[in-house]
Amino acid sequence: MVKRTRVLKNDRLSRIPDGILSQILSSLDTKHAVQTCILSKRWKYLWTSLPSLNFYSTSFKKLSSFNRFVQHVLTLRDHSVRLTNFNFSRRGSMNWRLFNKVINFTQSHNVENLYFHFEDIGDCGFPNYLYSSYSLKKLQISFGYSQSLRKPLYFEELTILNLKVVSFIKPDLFSSCPKLVELTIVNCSFDLDTLTICAPQLARLNISYCSGRENGCKIALLAPKLTLFTLDACHPLMLSKNDLPLVDTQIINLHVYLPRTPDVREKKLTLDLISMLHCLHKARSVILSFDTIESIYDCDDLLNNSPDAEIVMDFPRCQYCFFVNELDEFANKRNSRHTHAVG
Numbered sequence: 001m002v003k004r005t006r007v008l009k010n011d012r013l014s015r016i017p018d019g020i021l022s023q024i025l026s027s028l029d030t031k032h033a034v035q036t037c038i039l040s041k042r043w044k045y046l047w048t049s050l051p052s053l054n055f056y057s058t059s060f061k062k063l064s065s066f067n068r069f070v071q072h073v074l075t076l077r078d079h080s081v082r083l084t085n086f087n088f089s090r091r092g093s094m095n096w097r098l099f100n101k102v103i104n105f106t107q108s109h110n111v112e113n114l115y116f117h118f119e120d121i122g123d124c125g126f127p128n129y130l131y132s133s134y135s136l137k138k139l140q141i142s143f144g145y146s147q148s149l150r151k152p153l154y155f156e157e158l159t160i161l162n163l164k165v166v167s168f169i170k171p172d173l174f175s176s177c178p179k180l181v182e183l184t185i186v187n188c189s190f191d192l193d194t195l196t197i198c199a200p201q202l203a204r205l206n207i208s209y210c211s212g213r214e215n216g217c218k219i220a221l222l223a224p225k226l227t228l229f230t231l232d233a234c235h236p237l238m239l240s241k242n243d244l245p246l247v248d249t250q251i252i253n254l255h256v257y258l259p260r261t262p263d264v265r266e267k268k269l270t271l272d273l274i275s276m277l278h279c280l281h282k283a284r285s286v287i288l289s290f291d292t293i294e295s296i297y298d299c300d301d302l303l304n305n306s307p308d309a310e311i312v313m314d315f316p317r318c319q320y321c322f323f324v325n326e327l328d329e330f331a332n333k334r335n336s337r338h339t340h341a342v343g
Contacts, residue, residue, distance in 0.1 A: 018046065026052035026085070030073060031059045048078045052085035057092070066090070067098045074105050083109040089117040099124045110135035112157075119144035126150065133158070141166075146189060152176055159201075163188060172196040185210060190217035198222040208232040229280070231255070236272035239279040252280050255289040 025033040025047060034047045053073065060066040070088075077083075086106050090098075099121075106114060107129045114136055118124075126147050130139070132154040139155070142164030149166055154176045161177070162184040169191050174180060175198040182204040183197070190212040197205070202223040209232065218238040230253040231237065254277075273292070280286075 014042070018049075021046060022050050026050045026054075028054070029056055029059055030054050031056075031069065034069075034073065045078075047073075048076055049081040050077075051081065051083060052087075053077075053083065054085075054087040055089070056087075057090040063090075063092050063095075067095050070098060071101055074101060079109070083111055085113040086111045087115040089115075091119045093120040093122045094118055094124050096122070096124055099127075103127045103129050107133070112136060113138040115140040117142045121145075121147060140164075142186075148191075149173055155180075162186075167191050168195055172198060174199050184208075192217060194218045194220055196220040196222065200224065202226055204228045206230040206232070207234060207237070210234050229253070229283075235269055236276045238272055239276050252283040252285065253287040254292050 025036065030047070030050070030053050033050060037044045037047060055066070055070050055073075057063060057066040060069065083106075086109075088102055112135055116130075121143060126149070130141060131151055133139075134156055136155055137157050138160040139158060140160075140162035142162075144165065146165050146167045148169050149163075151170060152173050152175065153161075155161075157179060158177050159179050160182045161174075161180060164186045166185075166188045168188060171192055171194055173195075174183070175196070177199060179201055180199045181201055183199065183202060184206040186206075186208045188210045190210065193213075195217055197219065199222070203225050205221075205223065205226060205228070207230070212235065221239060232253070232255045
């Protein structure tokens with residue numbers, strides 16, 4: 001009876017089409033996917049035709065073993081099979097030979113969805129392939145140490161871009177990404193006077209834990225289709241009023257960080273916050289953290305003297321205003337034209 005049950009189970013597994021098995025294996029760490037080659041003759045070369053590859057150095061005790069494994073897989077893979085997704089994460093200082101192998105492989109296979117994490121890219125530098133591509137639709141790239149974007153990005157098909165630990169030193173990086181819909185910028189620095197985000201199809205923008213120069217960085221946001229704008233744990237952005245067509249923006253989510261010291265810099269940042277809210281006052285829904293609200297009301301003299309203060313408290317198109325802290329969330333539906341924060 002036990003033997004018959006095992007046979008039935010094997011029969012069920014053997015009836016699964018190779019295409020479905022490939023999709024299942026593609027969701028695994030490629031190290032584990034390759035290990036299935038010992039199951040049977042059918043599984044021996046199944047891993048060579050996966051549409052997705054996922055390499056994580058944390059799965060290996062030694063980086064040298066990880067390097068050999070990646071090169072082994074890239075060499076033996078069936079190159080006639082389309083590669084859609086490529087995920088690569090490596091700790092430690094990057095190996096130059098492996099770096100070139102990975103970059104050339106993904107470029108030659110016209111990968112559509114690419115995720116790179118380099119803890120230490122060393123002397124390899126930011127590859128040209130990550131500045132321009134005709135195939136990439138989704139790009140996520142992060143570094144352990146900040147890397148500078150030294151020239152504009154050219155991605156004709158890119159719809160999603162996620163940048164982490166990157167330094168912006170050029171004013172206009174995104175205008176040659178005509179299909180960009182979602183842009184996420186995390187732990188980045190704005191080392192310039194004005195950053196232009198020009199993206200005609202951009203719908204979602206998330207800027208988190210970013211910093212700028214001592215005197216701030218102005219953001220010229222040209223995104224007529226923006227529906228969600230999130231600013232989390234950052235100093236206020238100096239948005240360009242003339243270049244901000246946010247009249248149709250659905251949701252503004254703000255958690256602004258200000259230093260809690262009564263000095264000139266704090267007052268300047270508070271004024272920047274008031275000015276930023278002035279630029280965003282036509283949003284239909286606004287989410288403000290309590291820290292953001294406190295930052296405004298802690299400076300009564302600035303509220304009284306700022307020409308933008310009155311309009312900050314008047315969101316003419318706003319239907320909902322949420323005031324959020326880490327534990328509680330509550331909403332007040334607006335019954336009149338004005339939105340009031342109740343202490």
